Amino acid sequence: MHDLLIIGAGSSGSAIAARATENPNLSVLLLEAGPDYPMLSETPADIINSHNNSYTDHDWGLKYSPTQGRSVPFPRGRVTGGSSSVNTTIALRGIPEDYNGWADLGNSAWRWENVLPAFNRLERDLDFGHLSYHGDAGPISIRRYPREERVPQQEAFLDAAEQLGYPLCEDQNDPQGWGAGPQPMNKIGRLRISSAGAYLAPIRLRPNLKIHSQSTVTRLLFEKKKCIGAEVITNTGETKRYEAQTTVLCAGAIMSPAIMLRSGIGPKEELEALGITPVVDVPGVGKNLCDHPALAVVAHVKAGVQINRDDPIIQTILRYTAEGSDKRNDLQIEQISFAGTEKSPPAFSIAAVLEYQYGRGELTLQSADPQVQPNIHNRFCEDERDCSRLVQCMKDTLRFTESGAIADMIETVIFPDPARGADDETLATLCKRFSGSGYHPCGTLKMGPNTDPFSVVDQHGCCHSIDQLVVADASIMPYVPSANTNLSCIMIGEMIGEWIRTNPGRYGL
Numbered sequence: 411m412h413d414l415l416i417i418g419a420g421s422s423g424s425a426i427a428a429r430a431t432e433n434p435n436l437s438v439l440l441l442e443a444g445p446d447y448p449m450l451s452e453t454p455a456d457i458i459n460s461h462n463n464s465y466t467d468h469d470w471g472l473k474y475s476p477t478q479g480r481s482v483p484f485p486r487g488r489v490t491g492g493s494s495s496v497n498t499t500i501a502l503r504g505i506p507e508d509y510n511g512w513a514d515l516g517n518s519a520w521r522w523e524n525v526l527p528a529f530n531r532l533e534r535d536l537d538f539g540h541l542s543y544h545g546d547a548g549p550i551s552i553r554r555y556p557r558e559e560r561v562p563q564q565e566a567f568l569d570a571a572e573q574l575g576y577p578l579c580e581d582q583n584d585p586q587g588w589g590a591g592p593q594p595m596n597k598i599g600r601l602r603i604s605s606a607g608a609y610l611a612p613i614r615l616r617p618n619l620k621i622h623s624q625s626t627v628t629r630l631l632f633e634k635k636k637c638i639g640a641e642v643i644t645n646t647g648e649t650k651r652y653e654a655q656t657t658v659l660c661a662g663a664i665m666s667p668a669i670m671l672r673s674g675i676g677p678k679e680e681l682e683a684l685g686i687t688p689v690v691d692v693p694g695v696g697k698n699l700c701d702h703p704a705l706a707v708v709a710h711v712k713a714g715v716q717i718n719r720d721d722p723i724i725q726t727i728l729r730y731t732a733e734g735s736d737k738r739n740d741l742q743i744e745q746i747s748f749a750g751t752e753k754s755p756p757a758f759s760i761a762a763v764l765e766y767q768y769g770r771g772e773l774t775l776q777s778a779d780p781q782v783q784p785n786i787h788n789r790f791c792e793d794e795r796d797c798s799r800l801v802q803c804m805k806d807t808l809r810f811t812e813s814g815a816i817a818d819m820i821e822t823v824i825f826p827d828p829a830r831g832a833d834d835e836t837l838a839t840l841c842k843r844f845s846g847s848g849y850h851p852c853g854t855l856k857m858g859p860n861t862d863p864f865s866v867v868d869q870h871g872c873c874h875s876i877d878q879l880v881v882a883d884a885s886i887m888p889y890v891p892s893a894n895t896n897l898s899c900i901m902i903g904e905m906i907g908e909w910i911r912t913n914p915g916r917y918g919l
C-alpha cells in the first residue's frame with residue numbers, strides 16, 4: 411500500500427510526483443497507461459522532435475465533435491509526459507485576469523499572486539529569467555526563436571503585423587503583454603522539453619517513487635464513500651489492484667472524468683442508464699467542457715517560396731483583444747509554417763484562435779466498458795458571442811494575407827474560398843461548421859465551493875463527495891485560460907504537489 415497513487419504521468423501528474431516525493435516520508439506510485447522512456451537514447455523520434463506534433467504513435471485514438479454532425483480525431487498523448495510529450499511546445503501563460511477569475515469563483519488560492527511563484531518555479535526562461543515575473547532555475551527550459559533562426563514565413567508574419575499596426579511584443583509572458591512577437595517555447599533545438607524529461611528524469615532514483623507504465627486504470631476502488639485505490643489492466647491483459655491512502659487523478663480533461671463516470675461518480679440518471687451503480691450523484695462530472703475554438707486561413711505560396719515540412723511548425727504569435735470585448739487577449743493569430751500534405755501544392759496557414767469560450771460542451775460515456783471512448787461534444791460557436799469574435803479574428807487573419815511580406819509570399823488563398831466572399835455571414839457559417847479544437851480541453855471536473863452544485867472538487871483539488879480522492883489536471887480549471895494550456899497544467903501540478911508535500915494532513919496523509 412502506497413501513501414499516494416497518482417493516475418496519469420502527464421503535464422500535471424509528473425509535476426505532482428516530483429513535488430510530493432520531495433517529502434521522503436511519502437511513498438508514491440505513479441501509474442501511466444502509455445509507455446515510459448527513461449533514456450533519451452531509447453526515446454522514439456516523434457517524442458523528441460518538437461518541430462511538429464506527434465499525432466499517432468503515442469495517441470489515445472479519440473474522436474470528438476467540435477461542431478454538430480462532425481467526428482474528427484482528437485489527439486491526446488498516451489506516454490509518460492502525457493500531452494506535453496506530443497505537443498507543439500508553445501509555452502504561454504494565461505494572463506493575471508484568468509487566474510483572478512478562477513479565484514473570484516470561490517477559489518482564492520489561485521489568485522495571480524499565488525500562482526505566479528509556481529509559474530516562476532516551473533521554468534528556466536533563457537531570455538527573461540532575470541525579471542521578477544520569470545524563473546531562471548526551473549525544470550522547463552523556455553526560449554524564443556531569435557530573428558536569425560526564424561523561417562521566412564514566420565518573419566514575414568511579424569512584418570505583416572507591424573504593417574497592420576500591432577505592437578511588437580518580445581515577451582508574450584509579460585503579464586501585461588500583447589501584440590506580435592516570438593512564441594515562448596519549451597524546446598531546445600528539436601528537443602521537446604516534456605514533463606517526463608523535465609520532472610520525471612531527475613527523480614527516477616528516489617526510493618519513495620515507483621513508476622508503472624503500460625498500466626491503464628479501468629476504475630477507482632471505494633470503501634463506502636472513500637477512495638482506496640484503483641483497478642488497472644496492464645498491456646499484457648493482467649488485471650491488478652493498487653491501494654493507497656490517497657488517490658490523485660491526473661488523467662487529463664477527457665480521461666479523468668471518464669474514469670470517474672465509469673467508477674460511479676457522476677450524474678445519477680446518466681450512470682444508471684448505462685448500468686453503472688452510482689456511488690455518489692455528482693451532476694458536474696463531464697460538464698463545463700471548455701477549449702479554444704480555432705479556424706485557419708490556408709494559402710498556396712508563389713513559385714520559388716520554399717515550404718519545408720521539416721521546419722519548426724510555429725515560431726511567432728499575435729495576442730490581442732477583440733473589439734468591444736471585456737476579456738483582454740481573447741484572440742490569437744498564429745503563423746503555421748506549412749499546411750496540406752507532402753503531395754499537395756506548397757502552402758502555409760494562419761490560424762485564428764478564440765481564447766475565451768462563453769459556450770460549453772460536455773463529455774458523456776457511451777458505455778461502461780473502459781475500451782469504449784467517451785462522447786465529446788464541444789458545441790463550438792453555438793454561442794453567438796463566440797461566433798462573432800471568431801469571425802472578427804478570421805477577418806483580421808485575412809488582413810495578414812494582404813499585408814507586408816506575407817502578401818508577397820502568397821499565390822492564392824484557398825480557404826476560405828475567395829469565390830464565396832468573406833462577409834460576416836459567410837465567415838459565421840464557416841466558423842459554425844468547421845471550427846476545431848486548439849487541443850486545450852479543460853473544465854470537466856471543475857473546482858469550486860460546494861455551494862456550486864456543478865463543482866466537483868474544492869480549490870485544493872479534493873473531491874467534495876468522496877474522501878481521499880483528489881483531482882489535479884486540466885479538468886479542474888473553472889474555465890480555459892487565455893493561453894495554450896500546458897504551462898497552466900504544470901502550474902496546477904506544482905501548486906497541488908507543493909500542498910501535498912508541505913501539508914499532507916489536508917489530503918488525509
Ligand SMILES: Cc1cc2nc3c(=O)[nH]c(=O)nc-3n(C[C@H](O)[C@H](O)[C@H](O)COP(=O)(O)OP(=O)(O)OC[C@H]3O[C@@H](n4cnc5c(N)ncnc54)[C@H](O)[C@@H]3O)c2cc1C
Pocket residue numbers: 417418419420421422423441442443444463464485486487488489490491492493494496497498499500501502625626627628660661662663665666669848849850851883884885893894895896897899
Ligand atoms: C497535439 C497537441 C498539441 C498541443 N500543443 C500545445 C502547445 O503547444 N502548448 C500548450 O500549452 N499546450 C498544448 N497542448 C495542450 C497541452 O499539452 C495539454 O493541455 C496538457 O498537456 C494537459 O495536461 P494534463 O496533465 O491535464 O493531461 P495530459 O498531459 O494529457 O496527461 C494525462 C496522462 O494520463 C494518462 N492516462 C489517461 N487515462 C489513463 C488511465 N485510464 N490510466 C492511466 N493513465 C491514464 C495519459 O496517457 C497521459 O499521460 C497540446 C495538446 C495536444 C494533444
